[in-house]
Amino acid sequence: MKIDKFPAHVVSANHDQVNHFVDFIRRNYLAPPPPKEDEQKHNAKDHEIPPSVTALDEAGVKFETTKDSASLLNIEFNNGRLKIPNFVVDDWTETLFRNLIAFEQCHDTEKYISQFMFLMMCMIRTSKDADLLMNYGVLSSMLGSSKDLSILFKHISRDVGFGEPYYYFQTCANLNAYCNTRRHRWKAILKRDYFNTPWKIASTIAAIILLVLTFTQTVCSILSVPKT
Structure with missing residues (x-):
């Protein structure tokens, strides 16, 4: 794990409450903006699973990315555009995030790493989903194949639990609502099949x-x- 990949002001921040070296790494992955007060009212039975990347692409969702690693967890969806910071996958990714998630699961702390990886697992269900994210520049992979990528995210997020605050559930709801709107799907079909x-x-x-x-x-x- 290279600490210099994080901005200097993040590494030098006051970490008086750090419990472990793993927690130090975790805190450098800045938590996404907290959900709004009305979004906190969701209970477990209302939580939605996001569509796959393939389904989002077919519905006309535009994927954008940034290489600002300090905001790796800050995923935004507005006006049909899903912005996901660039995620680099290498031989150490699974080990790193398994440790970060294990720390969150064993401590009474906000589980934003667990929620982020669960979101990625739901969206990357097949090798085609991984291929699309690589084509859009969201994923940068040093692994052997796109199939390896999809398997990796499934393994990392297996049997992961998380509690409040729920950072991404409103985003999931918005993505499902967008995909379920026929107008968006028809527009995407016209552009893809007749105006490309x-x-x-x-x-x-x-x-x-x-x-x-x-x-x-x-x-x-x-x-x-x-x-x-």
């Missing part, structure tokens, strides 16, 4: 014009038929 290249745009416009002309001709033909 200049040739498809031209052929789609030509087809629309032909359809309009055919409809107009049909209407004119009906109107010109003499009444008996």
